Amino acid sequence: MRIAYWIPVALLALMLAGIGFRYGLIRQGITETDVITLYAQKYLADHAASGVAGIAQTSDCAARPGSGIWTWLVVTCRPANTLGGGGYSYRINWLGGLVDANTPRQAAPLPPET
Structure with a gap:
């Protein structure tokens, strides 16, 4: 399978991980x-x-x-x-x-x- 097909999936996973990390930091202090x-x-x-x-x-x-x-x-x-x-x-x-x-x-x- 071509790697080019998996690049959008990897970018989406990185974006969701970043959002989850950000909300985790916000939630930590509440x-x-x-x-x-x-x-x-x-x-x-x-x-x-x-x-x-x-x-x-x-x-x-x-x-x-x-x-x-x-x-x-x-x-x-x-x-x-x-x-x-x-x-x-x-x-x-x-x-x-x-x-x-x-x-x-x-x-x-x-x-x-x-």
């Missing part, structure tokens, strides 16, 4: 604590911007393992003095990136009672 802290701070910013009731603190957040192959952690945050809904949820991938965020919407003001 801990669960770092990710939870980062998204707890994002929760504070999102809560302040949304105008939802309650006082936000970083201790309102907890993490659990994600389900599926793309989600590493799910960080869920809810102000301690709110009832029912109003929770924030951040799905995190294996490299610490945000996959999906669910934030509560600010409720429309109730009409005045007469």
Whole structure:
């Protein structure tokens, strides 16, 4: 068989090895604590911007393992003095990136009672 046919395969294998090495170096320094802290701070910013009731603190957040192959952690945050809904949820991938965020919407003001 001619060697020229295998050159594209070898180049593709080298490129994939380089990408895998790069992502391995990125992933090496990420801990669960770092990710939870980062998204707890994002929760504070999102809560302040949304105008939802309650006082936000970083201790309102907890993490659990994600389900599926793309989600590493799910960080869920809810102000301690709110009832029912109003929770924030951040799905995190294996490299610490945000996959999906669910934030509560600010409720429309109730009409005045007469």
